[in-house]
Amino acid sequence: MGREREIDPRVSAIAQYGYRLRHYRKKANLSQDALGARFGVTGQMIGHIETAKRPTTPEMSKGFDDLFGLDAYFEELWWHVRREQTPSWFRDYVAAEARAASIRLFDPLLIPGLLQTEAYAREVLRAGQPDDKLEQLVAARLARQEILEREEPPWLVFVISEFALRRVVGDPDVMREQYARLLELAERPNITIHVLPDTAPVYPSGALTLFSFNEVPDLGYAEAVRGHGVLIEHRKSIEGLKVEFDLIRSAALSAAASADLIRSLMEGT
Known part of the structure; x- marks a missing residue:
């Protein structure tokens, strides 16, 4: 050696x-x-x-x-x-994510970080990064998934756009593994995954997240330019995000139909 x-x-x-x-x-x-x-x-x-x-x-x-x-x-x-290893603009988000009793999230472009496999995360984060930095970013993203394995994990509701599911990140092997991971997570009692079909009559402009806690008020997060965003504490603004999320979820496929679509995509890769 x-x-x-x-x-x-x-x-x-x-x-x-x-x-x-x-x-x-x-x-x-x-x-x-x-x-x-x-x-x-x-x-x-x-x-x-x-x-x-x-x-x-x-x-x-x-x-x-x-x-x-x-x-x-x-x-x-x-x-x-x-x-x-967490960008300064994202640290408040990660802190809220770690403390939340429940999380509701919609992403129109990518499979959310909490659900990503290591291979999928690596491809998403790869652009412009040297190998050492890339591996640190991947490990930091996967470390956030620790909340999924807690003895009392948070309640999680995800709405993922059909575009994000069909978008090939990496290669078919990466996507096949990612689809399998989604199906495995969707079977957990605290996790619900919906797919918003391309034909849905709603047109959200970006990703959004709602954090609920046991003893403090809810927080919201709306993604802005290049994935940057800010936590939202203003009650009226958070209520607006809740309405938007409910509209998106109401137009999405049921959890069972969403799993069927993910399974068909996995079998077709």
């Missing part, structure tokens, strides 16, 4: 994470392969984490703390890594 690349832990949170992981791994006299085997990943993946090419997960971070006898060090550092 070649000499391990040194990184400067001062340049970023993800560099600090990788530097300290290497330190504690070597202190425990573990190889990258041996550490990876404890967490069901390859030694190469551990190497990518140690060289700041890939972030890890909250579960793995807690596992590192348990293994090395640390008091939530990696678990807390993971949150700094996640925040660092």
Whole structure:
């Protein structure tokens, strides 16, 4: 094996994470392969984490703390890594997403990030990104999906345009895997997926999201130029978004008919 690349832990949170992981791994006299085997990943993946090419997960971070006898060090550092990798304009959205008791979302152009496979997300995020940065962006997007696996996950209602479903991202293999993922998620009791057909008599101009919480008022989000947007707190504006979402959902296919359409697209790829 070649000499391990040194990184400067001062340049970023993800560099600090990788530097300290290497330190504690070597202190425990573990190889990258041996550490990876404890967490069901390859030694190469551990190497990518140690060289700041890939972030890890909250579960793995807690596992590192348990293994090395640390008091939530990696678990807390993971949150700094996640925040660092989220564009500043999107951080409030991600924070709301993580706290919401229910989420209603419509996207006219793409399959929503919470539902994307790794391969689909990589193709969506690829344009103009160097490989290292691309992998960090993909991992950050997939980390948001942690809310789907919680013991008490939020209630989720998605309306996806037929255009977004038929739009080929990557290649047929990527789409086939993505369709299968949608069908698997649609079977979960807390997730409902509708498809807005191309013939629907509604013409929404952009993506929108509604966040509801247990003890605080709802928030809205309307996408603007190049995917940028702002959280909306004004009650009247949020009510307007709710009306728009209800109109879109009312024109969409039923959950069962939507699953049938997704299945037919998967079988046709």
